Amino acid sequence: MSIAYPDRVKLANVPTPLQPLDRISQLYSKPYGGPRLWVKRDDLTESAMSGNKLRKLEFIIAEALATGCDTLITCGGEQSNHCRATALAAAKMGLKSHLILRGGAAPVSGEDADGNLLVDYVAGANVSIYPLRQYLDELPALFAHWARHYETMGGRALCIPTGGSDGLGIWGYIQAAEELAQDFQQHDIEPEHIVCATGSGGTQAGLTLGGYLLGAGYQVTGYAVCDDNDYFVRKVIDDVSDWCRRYDKTLAPERLNIAVNDRYIGPGYGVADAAVYETIAKLAQTEALLLDPVYTGKAFHGLLEEIKAGTYEGCRDLVFVHTGGQFGVFPHRAHFQRP
Structure with a gap:
């Protein structure tokens, strides 16, 4: 077929x-x-x-470019593979990225970052880390908030769900x-x-x-x-x-x-x-x-x-x-x- x-x-x-x-x-x-x-x-x-996220991002970023988006907003845990891949792929394509991350009781700060989170910062992503309860209760509102933020700056964001799934x-x-x-x-x-x-x-x-x-x-x-x-x-x-x-x-x-x-x-x-x-x-x-x-x-x-x-x-x-x-x-x- x-x-x-x-x-x-x-x-x-x-x-x-x-x-x-x-x-x-x-x-x-x-x-x-x-x-x-x-x-x-x-x-x-x-x-x-x-990783697997890159295969998905090939189609997601094509959609972002076709619809005039200049920013990718996505979400995940502090050590999200998807968020790290999104930050790097956005950089490669000349796009901005904003990561809405789910933190623990004491979210990791930038200077203590390791693994994927460290790469997020190195790639130039804008990173917002929220406590677990707030993240779970308010995720749609957080996406909407940051999408409006980029609109007020004259941009347009594509909101990508967890894992690009x-x-x-x-x-x-x-x-x-x-x-x-x-x-x-x-x-x-x-x-x-x-x-x-x-x-x-x-x-x-x-x-x-x-x-x-x-x-x-x-x-x-x-x-x-x-x-x-x-x-x-x-x-x-x-x-x-x-x-x-x-x-x-x-x-x-x-x-x-x-x-x-x-x-x-x-x-x-x-x-x-x-x-x-x-x-x-x-x-x-x-x-x-x-x-x-x-x-x-x-x-x-x-x-x-x-x-x-x-x-x-x-x-x-x-x-x-x-x-x-x-x-x-x-x-x-x-x-x-x-x-």
Whole structure:
């Protein structure tokens, strides 16, 4: 099937590689009758803006430019990968960026910034950090406030939802699904499963919809890093429904086979337990693959636990989509054991 895409700007280095994880497969999958593991290296979309968010931003920024916007406003946690990528992508395209960030009880100040937040400041983003309760209660009003602020200055802002996950951003992973089809042909494999971390739902929605449009036979499963199964099923349906409305498509979302595993969230969003840190170290020491404690580390840990439990017994090939986030490792340095 040929898919007609809207305009996009070129930001990501794609196609990204699809690589086998043979050492991890031999150590932690094959003993349980599990699959050969592969990784789609979307952490390599670009060195500083790296990760899944960049695929979405190609379409989002094209929309911003087409509608005369000079500022991108978006939101997320203090260590948001999406916000960091947005700040850098905006700078590259000559746009301003304003980040509405969710802080803890004592939000981090600029001089104490680390990881993604440090990069936000380096990239020249305007950063507004709000206490958790205010952020949750007032986010729509905060978007409206800052959009009006830029209007009074003679500008125009595009407001981007959490993670760039909506009917516009979803195009990034519809396109990635097409890219994966080419990868599978090149490597002569037919994976039964594709796994990714799911936090704002857009990557899972795009892969699920893309696979459906292509008639692919694999199951996409999002390993939740926050919220629960019902939330993410609704979020994927909402993103697909928004896509249908925007682009005059007809698709009953219930025809999509939406799968979510919410058993490995741990203590909460952005908080990992010791087993996740051990998994991150394990991947670094066996495959030189760096995961993060917020998204990919939790998802890959959950995947290994499910393999051990026999969930993927008899499966030949499984692809893990590495959505990036390595900058998020550094604020968690105290949790990694040193020799």
